[in-house]
Amino acid sequence: MATEVGTILSDYSYVWRRAVRSLFDTLINSSEGTLIVDRQAKVVWISEKYAAHFGFADPKIAIGLDCETVVPNSLMREVVKTGKPILLDILETEREPFIVTRLPLKDDNGATIGAIGFALFGQLKALTPLFSQYSRLQAELIATRHALAHTRRARYSLSNFVGTSPASMEVKRLALRAAQVDFPVLLLGETGTGKELIAHAIHGESARADKPFVAVNVAAIPDSLLEVELFGAAAGAYTGADRKGRVGKFELASDGTLFLDEIGDMPLSLQSKLLRVLQEKEFEPLGSNRVVATNARIIAATSVALPELVAARRFRADLYYRLNVLVIRTPPLRKRAHDIAALSDMILDELVAHHHIGRPELSEDALQLLREHAWPGNVRELRNTLERAVIFSDHQCIDANLLVAFVNDIDSTLSAPEFAREHGEARDADINEASYENAMRMFEKRFLGAALRCEGGCVSKAAARIGIGRATFYKKMAALGI
Numbered sequence: 001m002a003t004e005v006g007t008i009l010s011d012y013s014y015v016w017r018r019a020v021r022s023l024f025d026t027l028i029n030s031s032e033g034t035l036i037v038d039r040q041a042k043v044v045w046i047s048e049k050y051a052a053h054f055g056f057a058d059p060k061i062a063i064g065l066d067c068e069t070v071v072p073n074s075l076m077r078e079v080v081k082t083g084k085p086i087l088l089d090i091l092e093t094e095r096e097p098f099i100v101t102r103l104p105l106k107d108d109n110g111a112t113i114g115a116i117g118f119a120l121f122g123q124l125k126a127l128t129p130l131f132s133q134y135s136r137l138q139a140e141l142i143a144t145r146h147a148l149a150h151t152r153r154a155r156y157s158l159s160n161f162v163g164t165s166p167a168s169m170e171v172k173r174l175a176l177r178a179a180q181v182d183f184p185v186l187l188l189g190e191t192g193t194g195k196e197l198i199a200h201a202i203h204g205e206s207a208r209a210d211k212p213f214v215a216v217n218v219a220a221i222p223d224s225l226l227e228v229e230l231f232g233a234a235a236g237a238y239t240g241a242d243r244k245g246r247v248g249k250f251e252l253a254s255d256g257t258l259f260l261d262e263i264g265d266m267p268l269s270l271q272s273k274l275l276r277v278l279q280e281k282e283f284e285p286l287g288s289n290r291v292v293a294t295n296a297r298i299i300a301a302t303s304v305a306l307p308e309l310v311a312a313r314r315f316r317a318d319l320y321y322r323l324n325v326l327v328i329r330t331p332p333l334r335k336r337a338h339d340i341a342a343l344s345d346m347i348l349d350e351l352v353a354h355h356h357i358g359r360p361e362l363s364e365d366a367l368q369l370l371r372e373h374a375w376p377g378n379v380r381e382l383r384n385t386l387e388r389a390v391i392f393s394d395h396q397c398i399d400a401n402l403l404v405a406f407v408n409d410i411d412s413t414l415s416a417p418e419f420a421r422e423h424g425e426a427r428d429a430d431i432n433e434a435s436y437e438n439a440m441r442m443f444e445k446r447f448l449g450a451a452l453r454c455e456g457g458c459v460s461k462a463a464a465r466i467g468i469g470r471a472t473f474y475k476k477m478a479a480l481g482i
Contacts, residue, residue: 032098033119039112041067041077050119079104079115091119156200162346163339167331171198174328179205184278186323187301189330190457192378195301196261198330202299203257211256214249219262227270227286234288250283253296263300264309271316278322303458332456333375333382340371343379347386360390365400373407376449376457445480448473
């Protein structure tokens with residue numbers, strides 16, 4: 001009986017050894033290459049075909065070399081180090097990718113003494129669909145990276161900041177100086193004065209020009225989401241979080257520039273974290289213990305007076321002083337009257353190209369009308385005014401009588417003489433010409449417009465001045481066409 005058992009076990013052992021040998025021979029013969037390394041990840045043996053693929057005419061030349069020297073991007077050292085197999089992977093080479101499998105080699109005590117790898121590409125026809133999908137995904141990834149790289153480059157240069165007035169030239173001078181250094185930049189100015197354009201230009205003129213430019217409008221993101229937007233989050237850090245986690249804008253902007261627009265609206269709870277990033281050049285994503293290093297340059301912008309927010313304890317003084325290193329003030333359009341003609345020409349050229357229409361001209365009295373207007377919405381309001389004039393006017397020459405109806409805070413029922421008296425007292429309402437509702441609408445429109453002009457176009461300050469909320473002010477602006 002014992003003899004029979006011994007015979008059976010002997011047969012099992014023989015079959016097992018033959019199976020191992022047969023599998024090894026099959027993989028060697030059917031694969032594109034085989035590589036064996038020792039416990040130091042140095043090459044012990046390499047098949048002739050595999051060696052030739054990597055430029056070794058004689059396989060013996062590769063013996064004793066580090067695996068990475070023979071096979072660039074090899075992960076055999078990782079298999080030796082961890083003792084764990086990598087059963088299916090793609091090895092990129094200069095000529096073509098391989099599907100590879102890597103297995104640890106162990107002694108009788110279970111200690112890893114080396115590893116063996118097989119390049120399987122070319123013989124396993126069943127993998128053809130996988131390679132088709134891989135090639136498609138590779139092409140999509142390359143296209144996406146190119147598109148992403150384009151969107152994260154500076155879109156504007158200093159030539160886009162049109163104007164030769166002293167105020168405009170000073171902005172350009174300071175922007176060029178800011179591009180030569182790596183300090184934080186603080187852009188101050190009313191809304192619509194071109195702060196983001198200047199941020200793009202500084203990045204484009206700097207040594208970081210070929211790195212990402214990432215912009216975040218702090219005011220446009222709810223406080224509850226802003227931390228994740230800026231610093232990212234670990235997988236499952238909060239309900240509804242991406243299972244793979246989320247990369248924040250600071251990480252995306254590493255080596256490049258991060259533009260934080262409306263920095264004055266950042267909640268106090270995040271200001272301390274931003275200060276730490278500025279000082280330590282590192283941060284932790286939400287719900288993670290991982291420390292991420294970043295050397296993104298910060299350009300911040302705001303349309304509100306930060307010293308007043310500091311005095312009201314709504315903005316950290318230490319963060320303000322950390323940002324207040326290199327300050328550039330973008331002037332309001334009413335202080336750049338000399339630039340109105342050049343700006344109008346540029347805007348008209350862009351509108352003509354966009355709408356595919358004939359190029360209208362502005363008469364001298366129309367230009368004078370534009371120069372005398374207060375422009376609480378600055379360049380953005382000028383663009384809006386000219387766009388409406390171009391779209392709705394049937395004349396190739398736009399004069400003051402035509403343009404007055406499109407100036408943003410002037411009601412279309414007013415005539416040119418009445419426009420000239422806009423800064424004076426309004427005429428008495430003619431009860432035969434207007435209903436109570438229309439009269440109140442006209443009064444409210446002028447009242448809100450006056451509040452905006454008094455506060456330089458800043459909605460937050462204008463709302464506070466007349467005692468209503470900012471959201472309410474915005475709603476009224478939309479309803480009244482301001």
